[in-house]
Amino acid sequence: MLISANYGNVQFGGLIPLKDYKGPILKLTEGDIIKIKQLQASINQLKCELYKLETYATRKKMNTVEREHYSDRAISLDVRISMLENEIKSIKINRLNMQKKYSK
Numbered sequence: 315m316l317i318s319a320n321y322g323n324v325q326f327g328g329l330i331p332l333k334d335y336k337g338p339i340l341k342l343t344e345g346d347i348i349k350i351k352q353l354q355a356s357i358n359q360l361k362c363e364l365y366k367l368e369t370y371a372t373r374k375k376m377n378t379v380e381r382e383h384y385s386d387r388a389i390s391l392d393v394r395i396s397m398l399e400n401e402i403k404s405i406k407i408n409r410l411n412m413q414k415k416y417s418k
Contacts, residue, residue, distance in 0.1 A: 340410050350402050357398045364391045 342350070371384040 340406060341413065342406070342409055346405055346409055350405060353398050353402050357395055360391050360395050360398070364388060364395070367391070 367384060367388055371381070371388070376384070
């Protein structure tokens, strides 16, 4: 099934070229960049651990206690990854808010 749409009459009045945009664009400081790179490296390491753990757990035949242990470990790694990703997000949001405050 092929669906086509006619976009010829659509107005995109809100879009302006990037060179003409005068609002805040996220510019991170050197300290922020270093902190984000460190957090991203930690995330990558945890994701590798999680992958190894999941592949090991799926290949090995385990009893219930062992399976729960590996499941708990996987959940804790996943939570730590989410926390680090949220920390990166908060750094970027704080920097953007500071830029908005100083641009006024």
